[in-house]
Amino acid sequence: MPDKIVLYSPEYYAACTLGGMLACGPTHSLVTPLDLVKCRRQVDPKLYTSNIQGWKTILRTSGDSIWTGVGATFIGYTLQGAGKYGFYEYFKKTYSDLVGPEKASQYRTGVYLAASASAEFLADIMLCPFETIKVKTQTTIPPYATSALDGWKKITAQEGIGGLYKGLVPLWARQIPYTMVKFATFERVVEGIYSYLGRPYKSYSKLEKTGISFLGGYIAGIFCAIVSHPADVMVSKVTSEKSATESIGAAVGRIYNRIGFVGLWNGLPVRIVMIGTLTGCQWLIYDSFKVYVGLPTTGGH
Template sequence: MSSEKIELYSSKYYIACATGGFLACAPTHSGVLPLDLVKCRLQVKPGLYKGNLDGIKSIIKTEGLRKVFTGIGPTFIGYGLQGSGKYGFYEVFKKKYSDFFGVSNAYVYMLASASAEFLADIALCPFESMKVKIQTTLPPNPVVGLYSNLYSGLVPLWFRQIPYTCVKFTSFEKIVELIYASFLTKPKEQYSKIQQTGVSFAGGYVAGIFCALVSHPADVMVSLINNESGKGEPMMSAVGRIYKRIGFSGLWNGLGARIVMIGTLTGFQWLIYDSFKVSIGLPTTGH
């Protein structure tokens, strides 16, 4: 980015936010891939591993160290593109809706994040499908069925990601607001940029735990649909067939791994995103 000051809500501002979103999401999702791999396999085949650590150890022992990062290509690209859309469009819609309604509150954050995620998931969906197929084919096969039905999981992905992102952005904004109002003694502007990004990390981590809880059932369904989708099978037919087999309790398979994974990556995403904004002269997110 240029060293000249970026005007808030200008085209350069939104491009910067999209760039920050890519930098925040591509490496963090890739970094927690070992946990994601265990989580996806447990969703598809409950009882395969005793837990997160056992799963990682088992994969290293039976498949080799590199295999804990199975699916890193589509993960890096897909979540990088999704991050650009999620953060970039969120800033666009937050400004538009705030101006339209004349307020900036939780309802605006929720509406803006839902609108942004709807668009971001269109970019993510084919890469998410590739990732799940690669991760859950046992023994791993990087090519089998890779390009079939790449958008078969789009609607379940929306059901997973839109509530997830609404919680992610809305709870983050409110948690950061609460931290400054109730736990710190000075207004945000009186803290250093490093301290502000520390608050961003804390707010992001707590928000990530809420995200995992809200979106986990849909996450299980996305994994199973992408793993089992038959050619030409209607999406709702697949959902009904899978739910009949796994039941309500099956929708919570792999929750422990996902709470650790999502809390960690969400905290680091906000840390990276706001650190990038600070590095180019923009304020951190939140009031």
């Protein structure tokens, strides 16, 4: 990379894309044990009485592992991170230019929402095959596949390429609102923190700037978890239960009739902790990388 990256240049978007990959792939992979138990409890609430009991059971079960699905998680969320952050920066600049500087500032929350929704729409197309493999592998005991490649081969052999995308619509329903809240809330929370502290952006150290990014990300993550949780439950259930001949609408309707509105909120406390920490760490990594390559952190200036 050049010594000085010009804002909104191809090098800038490449740096943001790489930063997104670094922020999402490793962080999602690290919480695989928590995600594994969460997914299984969403599909079968009676399977484990608690996360601790779930991990103990998994560790005692031959052929099972608390890291089940980590390969598909790493690949899928690395690709998603590339699209989520890289396209967000691109669309935020594009939409701001489209409406002009005055309206972009006045209606900046709308710009953040539109940019993040557009970015996530594209990012989920890259994520979906690996999310399908991950959920299918995690919600079957013994695990459906031994690796991401094994899962890819098995699903395509049984259902064709379309089988990898059967959860795309529920995934969009989960991830697009999630990302809209994640980015818009982060931008406004960070803006509020800087405004409250009352100092010019340039007066903060690199450590202070990235610390503010982590705090803003954690707060945004709490809102993300709440907004997207019903769709998260439905993604797990549709991916594990939908038959090859059943439409998405029919599967969603059948599952909802069985679990009801209350069932859509199963596992929320665990997800708040997981997503809050995850989102805070992602913004910390992303903005730390931007600082490392000589770019300003996101938001607040």
